[in-house]
Amino acid sequence: MSSLFDLTGRTALITGSVRGIGYALAEGLAAEGARVIVNSRRQDAVDAALARLQAGGHAALGAAFDVTDEAAVSAAFSRFDEQGIEIDILINNAGIQFRKPMVELELKDWQRVIDTNLTSAFIVGREAAKRMIARGRGGKIINIGSLTSEAGRATVAPYTAAKGGIKMLSRAMAAEWAQFNIQANSIGPGYILTEMNTALIENAEFDAWVKSSNPAQRWGKPEELVGTAVYLASKASSYVNGQIIYVDGGWLSVL
Ligand SMILES: NC(=O)c1ccc[n+]([C@@H]2O[C@H](COP(=O)([O-])OP(=O)(O)OC[C@H]3O[C@@H](n4cnc5c(N)ncnc54)[C@H](OP(=O)(O)O)[C@@H]3O)[C@@H](O)[C@H]2O)c1
Numbered sequence: 001m002s003s004l005f006d007l008t009g010r011t012a013l014i015t016g017s018v019r020g021i022g023y024a025l026a027e028g029l030a031a032e033g034a035r036v037i038v039n040s041r042r043q044d045a046v047d048a049a050l051a052r053l054q055a056g057g058h059a060a061l062g063a064a065f066d067v068t069d070e071a072a073v074s075a076a077f078s079r080f081d082e083q084g085i086e087i088d089i090l091i092n093n094a095g096i097q098f099r100k101p102m103v104e105l106e107l108k109d110w111q112r113v114i115d116t117n118l119t120s121a122f123i124v125g126r127e128a129a130k131r132m133i134a135r136g137r138g139g140k141i142i143n144i145g146s147l148t149s150e151a152g153r154a155t156v157a158p159y160t161a162a163k164g165g166i167k168m169l170s171r172a173m174a175a176e177w178a179q180f181n182i183q184a185n186s187i188g189p190g191y192i193l194t195e196m197n198t199a200l201i202e203n204a205e206f207d208a209w210v211k212s213s214n215p216a217q218r219w220g221k222p223e224e225l226v227g228t229a230v231y232l233a234s235k236a237s238s239y240v241n242g243q244i245i246y247v248d249g250g251w252l253s254v255l
Contacts, residue, residue, distance in 0.1 A: 004234060004235060004236040005230055005231065005236050006032060006033055007029055007034035007089070007230065007233060007234060008033030008034075009033070010033070010034045010088040010089055010233070011034065011035045011037065011085060011086060011087055011088050011089070012026075012029045012034045012035070012036050012037065012088065012089035012090070012091065012233065013036075013039065013063070013087045013089070013090050013091070013128070014026045014029070014036060014037070014038065014039065014091040014093055015039045015067050015090075015091065015092055015093050015094040015120070015124060016039065016040060016067070016093045016094025016095060017036075017038040017039055017040070017049065017091075017093060018038060018039075018042070018045040018048065018049040019045075019049070020192075020194035020195055020196060020222055021093060021189060021194060021222045022038075022039075022091070022093040022094070023038070023049055023052075023222070024221075024222035024223045024225065024226060025091055025093065025222075025225060025226060025229045026038050026049070026060070027053060027056065027058065027226075028223065028225075028226030028227075028229060028230060029089065029091075029226075029229065029230060029233060030053060030056075030058035030059065030060060031058070031226075032230050032234070034059075034089065034233070035059040035060065035061065036053065036058065036059070036060050036061075037060070037062065037063050037085070037087075038050055038061075038062050039062070039063050039064065039065065039094070040064060040094070041064065041065070043062075045064075046063070046064045047062060049062070050062040061085070063076050063079070063080075067092075067094045067120035067123065067124055068115040068116055068119065068120050068123070070123050073120075073123050073124055073127055077127040077128075077131070081131075086131065086135060087128050087131065087132070087139070088132075088139050088140065089139065089140040089142070089233045090125065090128040090139070090141045090142070091141075091144065091229065091233075092121035092124055092125060092141070092142070092143045092144060092166075093144045094116060094120055095116060095117045095196070096113060096116045096196075097113075097156065097159055097196050098112070098113050098156075098159070099155045099156055100155060101154070101155055102155075102157045105157060109158070110157070110158045111158075112158075113158035113162060114158050114161065114162050114165075116162075117158075117159060117162035117163060118162035118163075118165040118166060118169065121143050121166060121169055122169060125141055125143075125173060128141065129141070129173070129180075132177075132180065132182055133177070133180045137181070138180060138181025138182050138183075139181075139182045139183075140182070140183055140184075140232065140233045140234075140237075141170070141173055141182060141183070141184040142184075142185060142186070142187060142229060142233060143166045143169060143170045143173075143184070143185070143186045143187075144186070144187055144189065145163045145166040145167050145170075145188040145189075145244055146159070146163040146166075146188055146189060147188060147189075147191075147246070147248055147251060148160040148163040149163045149164055149166060149167040149186065149188045149244055150164075150167075150188065150244075150246070150252055151252065151255060166186055167186050167188075167244050170184045170185055170186040170242055170243075170244065171184075171242040173242075174241040175242070178241050178242075183232070183237055183239075183240060183241045184241065184242065185232050185237070185240060185241065185242065185243045185245070186243070186244035186245070187225060187228050187229060187232065187244070187245055187246075187247060188244050188246040188247065188252075189220065189225055189246075189247050189248065190220050190246070190248025190251045190252075191210045191219050191248075192219060192220045192221065192222055192224075192225070193219045193220070193222070197219075201219070207219075213251065213254075214248070214249045214250065214251045215249060215251070215253065215254055216249030216250055216251075220247065220248070220249055224247060225247050228247050
C-alpha cells in the first residue's frame with residue numbers, strides 16, 4: 001500500500017462497529033495500520049468484536065456507549081482524554097432502520113431514527129472536532145449516508161430524511177472545519193448484505209428487485225466499502241471535503 005493511504009499511527013473511532021459495515025470498516029482501517037476503537041450500545045458485543053480484531057492481530061480498543069446520549073458521548077470522550085487517546089479519524093456509522101408507511105408512523109419512531117442516524121453524527125462529530133481543532137493536527141470525519149441521501153424510498157421517511165441530512169451535515173462540517181485541516185465527507189452505501197437488511201435479503205421479491213435494478217446485479221458486501229473509507233481517512237484525500245461518494249454498484253447511475 002502506498003504511503004498516501006497508510007494509516008499507521010492514527011486512531012480511528014468507528015461508531016456502531018460490532019457487526020456489519022462498521023465492523024468491516026474497523027477491520028479495513030486496522031489492516032492499513034490504524035488503531036481502531038469499536039463501539040456499540042452493548043458491552044458484550046464490543047468485547048466480542050474487540051476479541052475478533054485482536055485475534056486478527058489488529059490494534060483495537062473498545063468503548064460501549066449510545067451515540068444518541070449526549071452525556072454518554074461526552075463521558076466517553078472524557079475517558080479518551082484521561083487515557084491519552086486522541087481520535088484522528090471518526091466514522092459516524094451507527095444507524096438503525098424502521099419501516100412503516102408515513103401515515104402510520106408515530107413521532108417517537110421518527111425521532112428515534114433521526115436521533116440515531118443524524119443527530120448522533122452531530123453529537124459525536126462535535127466532540128471529536130473540538131479535540132482535533134485544539135490539537136492543531138487536523139483530522140478526518142466520515143459520515144455514513146445511504147442511497148436515500150439522494151433518492152426517496154417508500155416506508156423509510158425518517159431514515160431518508162436523516163441520510164439526506166447526513167450529506168448536508170458533512171458539508172456543514174467541511175464549511176466550518178476545513179480551515180482546521182479537518183476533512184468531512186460522506187459515503188453512501190448501496191444495498192449491502194448486513195443484519196440491518198435481513199428481512200429484505202430473505203424476501204425473494206425484494207432480493208430479485210435489488211438484483212434487477214442494480215447494474216451490478218447483486219448486493220454489495222460490507223468489505224467493499226473499505227477502499228473508499230481508507231481513501232477518505234488518509235492523506236490521499238487531503239483536499240477532498242464535503243463530498244459524498246456512493247458505493248452502490250452503479251444503482252444511482254441508472255435512476
Ligand atoms: N446495510 C445497508 O444496506 C446500508 C445501506 C446504506 C447505509 N447503511 C448504513 O450503514 C451503517 C451501518 O449499517 P449496517 O447495515 O452495518 O447495520 P447493522 O448491521 O444493523 O449495524 C448497526 C450498528 O450500529 C450499532 N448501533 C445502533 N444504534 C446505536 C446507538 N444508538 N449507539 C451506538 N451504536 C449503535 C449497532 O450495535 P448495537 O445494536 O449493539 O448498539 C451495530 O453495531 C448505518 O448507518 C446504515 O444506515 C447501511
